[in-house]
Amino acid sequence: MSQSKQEKSLVKFPGTGADDFEQYTDENTVLIQRTLRSGQTIRYNGNVVILGDVNPGAEVVAAGNCIVMGVLRGVVHAGASGNEDAAVIAFRLRPTQLRIANHITRAPEDENDTTFFPEIAKIKDGVVTIEMFSTFNDRQIRN
Amino acid sequence: MGEVIVVTSGKGGVGKTTTVANIGAGLAGLGHKVCLVDADIGLRNLDVVLGLENRIVYDITDVTAENCRLKQALIRDKRFNELLLLPAAQTKDKTAVSPEEMIKLCNELKEEFEFVIIDCPAGIELGFKNAVAGAESSIVLTTPEVSAVRDADRIIGLLEASEIFSPQLIINRLRPKMVRAGDMMGIEDIIDILAVDLLGVIPEDDQIVVTTNKGEPVVRDPRSMSGQAFRNTVKRLKGEEIPYMDLDESGFLTRLRKIFNRK
Ligand SMILES: Nc1ncnc2c1ncn2[C@@H]1O[C@H](COP(=O)(O)OP(=O)(O)OP(=O)(O)O)[C@@H](O)[C@H]1O
Ligand SMILES: [Mg+2]
Secondary structure, eight states, X not given: OHHHHXXXXXXXXXXXXXXXXXXXXXXXXXXXXXXXXTTOEXXXXXEEEXXXXXXXXXXXXXXXXXXXXXEEOSEEEESTTXXXXXXXXXXXXXXXXXXXXXXXXXXXXXXXXXXXXXXXXXXXXXXXXXXXXXXXXXXXXXX | OOEEEEEEOSSTTSSHHHHHHHHHHHHHHTTOOEEEEEOOTTSOOHHHHTTOGGGOSSOHHXXXXXXXXXXXXXXXXXXXXXXXEEXXXXXXXXXXXXHHHHHHHHHHHHHHOSEXXXXXXXXXXXXXXXXXXXXSEEEEEEOSSHHHHHHHHHHHHHHHHTTOOSOEEEEEEEOHHHHHTTSSOOHHHHHHHHOOEEEEEEEOOHHHHHHXXXXXXXXXXXXXXXXXXXXXXXXXXXXXXXXXXXXXTTTHHHHHHHHHHHO
C-alpha cells in the first residue's frame, strides 16, 4: 500500500511542477526510497527527500530541508546545524515533533487529522508556521 | 523443501505462542507436516499451550549442543500425527543458542517438514536474532494498541534488515464494539501505518483462555469465533482467498471487505 502511495507521488513529480521543489533541493540532496519505520533514523548534512512515510518512532535529521512524499508522523529536524531558512514539506504533515534550527514544536494535543493536503513548515518572524503547499495541491487536483 | 516462518511481535504478551500453536494445529489438521520450534529459551510456553509439557526429555539446546539427535528431541502431538514440537530449554538463557546454530537447525527441519513455525521471544535482542536467523518469511503480530503497533513497525524494519521482506500481519484481540465506539484502533488504522498485507484478524475471545488452560488449541473448537478466525488464517497462509468473517453485525464486514479489495 505504501508502494502505491510512493508510485503515485513519483508520477506527479516530473515535468511542469518539478521546479516547485527545486528551490528546496540542490546537488546536496539524498533520496530515500522507502518508508522509515519506528527506530530508524536518517541523518544527512544536506537536504533529505523521502519517497515513503516517516512512521511514529522514526527520525529524520537534515542540515537542509526535508521533503516527505508520504505521511510524516515521526520526528523531523530540518536546518539541524542552525539554518533558520530550512523547511519541512510533507504530503501529510502529522509529526510527533517538528524542529527547525533550534525551534521545537509539536502537534496540538487535540489532534484531528483535518488536513488532507501537502503542507510546508517554515520559520516566519521567529515562529514555526505551517501553510498549505499550494502549487503542489493544484497539480494534485488536476491529476 | 518446506518454509520456515517466524512469528514475532516485538511487544510481549500479544499472542505469539497462542498463534503458533493454533496455526500449527490448523495446518496439521489439514494434513500438512508441521514442526513448531519454541525459540523462547528460558520462558518456555509452547509445550504447555499444546499440553505436551510432560513429554519433554530433550530440548533445543540439547540438539544444538549435540547431546542428542534432532529426531530424539521432537515431540509428537497427541492429537495430530503430523504436528511435532521442538521445545525450548527452561533452565538456560538465550545465549545457549547462536544464530548460526539456528540456521543449521532450520535447514535440517525444512528438509523434513512442509512448515517450520518459530515462536519468537518478545524483544529485539539475541532471542529475536536467533529466532529470525533461519527464517525466510514472517508473520508479524499486533494487538490494536498504539504501543503494540509501534513495536510491530520496529520489528518490520528489523526483519527487513535481516532480509526477511513482506511480512504478513495478524491483528489479535480485536474488539469490534470498541472499534465502533472509537475506543480502539481499527484494522484500517493499523494497516495505514504498517503498510503490510493482512493475514488474519483474531477477535478477543474468552474461549482462548479456556482452551489454552486445557492445553487444547482453540482452532479445533468448531463453535468459537476465534477458532473460526484461526482456521481462516491458516487457509490464507496456504494461499487461499478467504473472505474476512463478520466479527459482529455492525457494518464491520463492509470495512473489512474494503481493505481486502484494496490489495
Ligand atoms: N484473542 C485472544 N483473546 C483472549 N485472550 C488471548 C487472545 N490471544 C491471546 N490471549 C491470551 O493472552 C495471553 C498471552 O498470550 P501468549 O502467551 O500467546 O502471548 P505471547 O506473545 O506468546 O507472550 P510472550 O511475549 O510472553 O511470549 C495468554 O494468556 C493468552 O491466553
Ligand atoms: Mg510466548
